[in-house]
Amino acid sequence: MEGKEEDVKLGANKYGERQPLGTAAQTDKDYKEPPPAPLFEPGELSSWSFYRAGIAEFVATFLFLYITILTVMGVGKSDSKCKSVGIQGIAWAFGGMIFALVYCTAGISGGHINPAVTFGLLLARKLSLTRALFYIIMQCLGAICGAGVVKGFEKSHDFERLNGGANFVNHGYTKGDGLGAEIIGTFVLVYTVFSATDAKRSARDSHVPILAPLPIGFAVFLVHLATIPITGTGINPARSLGAAIIFNRDRAWDDQWIFWVGPFIGAGLAAMYHQIVIRAIPFKTRA
Template sequence: MGVVKSDDKCATVGIQGIAWAFGGMIFALVYCTAGISAGGHINPAVTFGLLLARKLSLTRAIFYMIMQCLGAICGAGVVKGFEKASTFGRLGGGANFVKHGYTKGDGLGAEIVGTFVLVYTVFSATDAKRNARDSHVPILAPLPIGFAVFLVHLATIPITGTGINPARSLGAAIIYDKDQSWDDHWIFWVGPFIGAALAALYHQIVIRAIPFKPRA
């Protein structure tokens, strides 16, 4: 997940192009890996939210997160290998940081809200109660997840470059390895984990409490 997302890149490709690229890729990855990691675990924040909701064990969650981070590091390394050194440096290696004109609080808030939207969409799209009522939901599950990623990118690229995935942020930070990539790095772990926890809490306490009435 090492696609660059700097102001220069936005000027060339456009925020919409970047958002579509991420949303489309997440759709494809979730569709392809859903049967392997029980829902397509490619994001530590999503895994953390599902762990809090008791949908997977602590051991499996830790294993997933380690593999996600290793995959992100490898992906960022591949991007650096294909990119010209001058271009890679000019684009900041795809590392996430709070953009000029915004405070760290703004960045943290954007990551919390963005991750909440993503993780809550995952919960809704894969909810067993809903699957029992609407048989088409499991087939379409990757679509709303990918679309949620697209919308979150549209909203938060100008603020943080859009993290919402701690592994992606970590991979880019390690490969770029400049002060800029580490100054705000904590935001891209704390924000997504808080957003995921809120989504899990909301889904388990509020949504799951709504009585399920099967269709006649």
């Protein structure tokens, strides 16, 4: 027993706690804050990696709309919710696809797949304005193509009856309700993105970047469970725009502004909260 106790003491001394607790965890001894991205980086426009990242965002958003809108259509066509995956299945489709696609594209483009996420990261100076605009354009084009393929698979009367999987404020809720749901839902998503991809956390815990897609996908899943009855859950302007363009009916366009204004406000609030309150970056810079 004495020999075993000696081994334990030796192991405890040799392999100390790598992640400090309490106030010690707030120090930056093992971490340097990365410099903010420039608003415009001319060199990006001549780099293949820049265009490769945009293509990755296009393909990821295309696949996202294809799988999720088809799932929405499948649930809507069923004569009984018990014979389909139901609202929970729709939420899993959205969350599961985000998990898979972020995992696949994070190393290429960052795995945004959402203009609101791109906007939030732009406000935090995580990418240049040039790249942000390019990403948003490619995301919207991918969403339009994904929704278009779904329309090609569905019979025209089914597609019309199910509103093309478009987002709008459901009966019984006001536009203010819808706007609030989109703001809070996007805040949850973008705040999770910031927390899961925080470079400071990555520096101290090497497994965090690998696990980052998991909490992001769960955030999307949970937000959908909460807000599908209110707006069908947008929290992604590209998803809402792609479905609205292909469906192209007044009902989708009447509420379209909600699915841009709400997510952008939510993303902006999440970026400010994480950078100012959680990370206190302005105060560190001043110090």
